[in-house]
Amino acid sequence: MAFDGLFTHAMAKELNDTLAGGRIMKIHQPYANEVFLVVRNNRKNYPVLLSAHPMFARAQISQIKYKNPQTAPNFAMMLRKHLEGAQLLRVEQVENDRILRFVVSGRNEVGDEDRTVLILEMMGRHSNLFLVDEASQKIIDLIKHVPADQNRVRTLMPGAKYVQPPKQDVTNPYDSLQGLANDILDNPDQNDLAKAIQQRFQGFSRDSANELAAVVQQPGDAMDHAQNWLEYFNQTEPELVDTEKGLAYVPFPWLTVTGEVTTFTTLSELLDAYYEGKSERDRVQQQASVVLRVIHNELKKNRTKIKKQQAELAAADHADEYKIKGELLTTYMHDVERGMTEVELPNYYDDNKPLKIQLSNQLSPSQNAQRYFTKYNKLKASVKYLNEQIALAQAEVDYFENLQAQVDLASPKDIEEIKQELIQEGYLRVQKKKQKPQISQPEKFYASDGTLIEVGKNNLQNERLSMKTARRSDIWMHTKDIPGSHVIIHDDDPSEQTLTEGATLAAYFSKARDSANVPVDYLPVRRLRKPNGAKPGFVIFEGQTTMTVTPTYAAVQKLRQKPSEG
Incomplete structure (x- = not known):
C-alpha cells in the first residue's frame, strides 16, 4: 500500500506509543530532505526518520545506518537550537491526512517553556517539514523554502504563519462511515466502489480503497466489516509481501495483496525492509553523481x-x-x-x-x-x-x-570507498581537503547453522575480504562471468545448505539479482590469485565448482539474522 492517511494513522499510534515522553538527544540531517531525531525513552535510543522526500516521504524509527555531512545544514542547526534536550510530548495525526505533528516542550535561553511543533507533510513532491512555534503558529524554519511564485496558496518561508494545506471535501472515516452503505448499493462493481470510497473518505490511496471494497463485499454485515478493518490499523501485524508485481507492504494481512510473506514486529521495521533498497538507491544516486x-x-x-x-x-x-x-x-x-x-x-x-x-x-x-x-x-x-x-x-x-x-548494489556509506578507488586508479583527481577515508566493512550474514558469511560491496572491500582477512581454507564465491560481490563463507567444510545460502547471497548482490538460475562459482580461498598490476578486486582462479541458485529478497533477509542459540 502507499503511505496514505490510513498508514499514517497506524504509524502515528506506533510512534506515540514508543516515543511520547522521551527526550530528543541528537539531531542530524544526513540528506537534503531527511532529518533524524535520536529520541531517548525508557532507557533506549530511537533514531526517528522524518523524510520530506518527493517520492519516499515518511516517518518511522529507522535502524538503517547513515553518514552525516561534516558541516550540518542550517535547518539542522535550527532544530538543534530549539529541540535538543527537549521533551517529545506526543505524536499526533491531523485528522486522517498525511500530516504528523511532533509536539515538543523545551526551555528557551531565559528558562521559560518553549513549546514547538515539528510538522511533517507527506504530500509527494510538495512534502515538507516545518518547525513551528505552537503559540503563534509562526514558521521558525522549514526544510524546503518555497518562493511565493511557486506556491500561491500559502507562504512557505520562515516568519510566515503556518497554514495547513487546502482541505478536500471528504470525511474522516474514523469519525463517520456514513454513506458507505449507499456507496456499496450504488457501486456493486469493486472498481467503481473503490473509486467511490476514495472520493468520499479521507486518507485512502487507490490500494486501500481497493482493499476496503473487497472487504465489505465479503459475506456478512458490510458496515461491521468496514469498522473492524479500520480498527486493524490500531493493532497492526506488518507484512512485506513479494507479489508478482514486486514488493508491497501492508500493516496487516490483506485480501488483495498476496505472495510470499515476511512478517515484522513493528511498522518501522517493515518500512526499513521495504525502503532499504528504494530509498538507498536514491541516496546512492545523489551521493554518487561524480562517480557515475x-x-x-x-x-x-x-x-x-x-x-x-x-x-x-x-x-x-x-x-x-x-x-x-x-x-x-x-x-x-x-x-x-x-x-x-x-x-x-x-x-x-x-x-x-x-x-x-x-x-x-x-x-x-x-x-x-x-x-x-x-x-x-x-x-x-x-x-x-x-x-x-x-x-x-x-x-x-x-x-x-x-x-x-x-554502485547499483551500494549503500551510501560504500560510495566514498568507490570514489577513493577511482582516485587511486587515476580516474578522479585528489580532493583538495585531504581526509583519511573511513574503511567500510563487508556486510555480515549468517547461514542457518550459524556460519558467518561476509559479502564485499565494492572492489576495495572485495580485495581486503578475499586476499587479506579470509583464511586460506574459507570458501570464496562469485557469480560466474557476471559482475557482483565477493562472498566468503568462513568455514572450510560448509554444509550443502550453507553453500546454497552463500550462493544465494552472491547471486543477490550481483547484476543478476532479478534473474533465475544464476550460476555461482566457488572454491577455497587458497586457489585465488591476483595478477601483478591488476585493478582492486580482480582475481583469477581455476578448479572451481559451479552451482545455480535463484535469489529472493526473503531468503536474504532471513540470513541477516543470527540464529538464536539453544
Whole structure:
C-alpha cells in the first residue's frame, strides 16, 4: 500500500506509543530532505526518520545506518537550537491526512517553556517539514523554502504563519462511515466502489480503497466489516509481501495483496525492509553523481574506441587485396603507363579474371605497385596492435561495468570507498581537503547453522575480504562471468545448505539479482590469485565448482539474522 492517511494513522499510534515522553538527544540531517531525531525513552535510543522526500516521504524509527555531512545544514542547526534536550510530548495525526505533528516542550535561553511543533507533510513532491512555534503558529524554519511564485496558496518561508494545506471535501472515516452503505448499493462493481470510497473518505490511496471494497463485499454485515478493518490499523501485524508485481507492504494481512510473506514486529521495521533498497538507491544516486559521471564517460569512451578499432580490424581483413594488386602491377608493369588513373589486369589468383586497379596519375607504375605493398604491410602490422588495444579497452569496459553494478548494489556509506578507488586508479583527481577515508566493512550474514558469511560491496572491500582477512581454507564465491560481490563463507567444510545460502547471497548482490538460475562459482580461498598490476578486486582462479541458485529478497533477509542459540 502507499503511505496514505490510513498508514499514517497506524504509524502515528506506533510512534506515540514508543516515543511520547522521551527526550530528543541528537539531531542530524544526513540528506537534503531527511532529518533524524535520536529520541531517548525508557532507557533506549530511537533514531526517528522524518523524510520530506518527493517520492519516499515518511516517518518511522529507522535502524538503517547513515553518514552525516561534516558541516550540518542550517535547518539542522535550527532544530538543534530549539529541540535538543527537549521533551517529545506526543505524536499526533491531523485528522486522517498525511500530516504528523511532533509536539515538543523545551526551555528557551531565559528558562521559560518553549513549546514547538515539528510538522511533517507527506504530500509527494510538495512534502515538507516545518518547525513551528505552537503559540503563534509562526514558521521558525522549514526544510524546503518555497518562493511565493511557486506556491500561491500559502507562504512557505520562515516568519510566515503556518497554514495547513487546502482541505478536500471528504470525511474522516474514523469519525463517520456514513454513506458507505449507499456507496456499496450504488457501486456493486469493486472498481467503481473503490473509486467511490476514495472520493468520499479521507486518507485512502487507490490500494486501500481497493482493499476496503473487497472487504465489505465479503459475506456478512458490510458496515461491521468496514469498522473492524479500520480498527486493524490500531493493532497492526506488518507484512512485506513479494507479489508478482514486486514488493508491497501492508500493516496487516490483506485480501488483495498476496505472495510470499515476511512478517515484522513493528511498522518501522517493515518500512526499513521495504525502503532499504528504494530509498538507498536514491541516496546512492545523489551521493554518487561524480562517480557515475566518471563511469559513464569511461564506458562511452572505451566502447567508442572498441567500435572504431574493430572497424579498422575489419579493414585489415582485406589486406591481401592490396598485396594482390601490388603483385599484378609488378608482373604486368609493361602494360601500365604513367598518367593512367586505372588499369584492368588479368588476376592469375582467380582464373585470370580481369581485376580493375585504381592508380595515381602522379606516380610511376613502380611507385603505384609500391603504394599497394605499403598499404598491405601497414594493415598486416596493425592487426596485432589493434587486437591488443581492443583487449585493453574491453578490460576497461569490464572494469567500469563492474563498478556500475557495485554502485547499483551500494549503500551510501560504500560510495566514498568507490570514489577513493577511482582516485587511486587515476580516474578522479585528489580532493583538495585531504581526509583519511573511513574503511567500510563487508556486510555480515549468517547461514542457518550459524556460519558467518561476509559479502564485499565494492572492489576495495572485495580485495581486503578475499586476499587479506579470509583464511586460506574459507570458501570464496562469485557469480560466474557476471559482475557482483565477493562472498566468503568462513568455514572450510560448509554444509550443502550453507553453500546454497552463500550462493544465494552472491547471486543477490550481483547484476543478476532479478534473474533465475544464476550460476555461482566457488572454491577455497587458497586457489585465488591476483595478477601483478591488476585493478582492486580482480582475481583469477581455476578448479572451481559451479552451482545455480535463484535469489529472493526473503531468503536474504532471513540470513541477516543470527540464529538464536539453544
